[in-house]
Amino acid sequence: MKLTIISFGFFYGVPKEASVVIDCRILRNPDHGSNDMAGKTGQDKEISDLVKSYPFYKKLRNYAIDVIVSREAEGKKEFILGIGCQGGKHRSVTLANELVSLWPVNSKVIHRDMLKPRA
Numbered sequence: 001m002k003l004t005i006i007s008f009g010f011f012y013g014v015p016k017e018a019s020v021v022i023d024c025r026i027l028r029n030p031d032h033g034s035n036d037m038a039g040k041t042g043q044d045k046e047i048s049d050l051v052k053s054y055p056f057y058k059k060l061r062n063y064a065i066d067v068i069v070s071r072e073a074e075g076k077k078e079f080i081l082g083i084g085c086q087g088g089k090h091r092s093v094t095l096a097n098e099l100v101s102l103w104p105v106n107s108k109v110i111h112r113d114m115l116k117p118r119a
Contacts, residue, residue, distance in 0.1 A: 002078040003068065003107040007042070007096035009088025012113050018082030019071075022064055024091035027054045031090055041114050042093025051094040064099055088113030 006015045014021055030050045031037045040047050051057060064081070071079040081099075085091035093111055100109040 001072045001076050001106065003100070003103050004078075004080045004110065005096045005100050005107070006080065006082045006110045006112055007088055007092035007114065008082055008084045009086060009092070009113040009116070010084045011087055012116065014084065015080075015082045015112060018080050020067055020079075021082040021084060022060065022067070022095075024060065024083060024085040024095055026056060027051060027060065027085070027091045029086060029090065031087075037090075040090075041111075042090045042095075042097065043111075043114075047090050048094045048097070051091050052098075057095075061095060061098060064095065065102065068099070068103070087118065088116070089118075 006018060008015055010025065030047055037047065042048055042051060068079065068081065083092045083096045093114055096109045096111065100107050
């Protein structure tokens with residue numbers, strides 16, 4: 001199966017091409033009220049480690065894995081998974097990167113909104 005994972009910000013709209021969308025806004029925004037995080041994204045180790053430390057993160061990650069595995073088991077040739085947070089810079093980027101690393105063959109990640117101006 002060809003897997004594409006799109007991280008995005010709900011502020012900019014849901015990607016129409018995504019078959020399934022997972023909402024990461026249930027996780028605390030690491031950028032909320034913090035000047036220490038300005039200019040950083042979910043690709044920065046500091047942000048990624050923080051997001052992965054949230055108690056609900058593992059449950060969200062396991063749910064996403066279950067969704068991908070179920071699509072693969074159905075024999076889908078291609079699957080596009082959208083993973084969103086408010087601005088598409090932190091939580092969704094971290095989860096998308098982790099998931100795509102679990103499927104290193106026939107997979108890619110697109111960080112649609114990561115470099116857009118702050119939402």
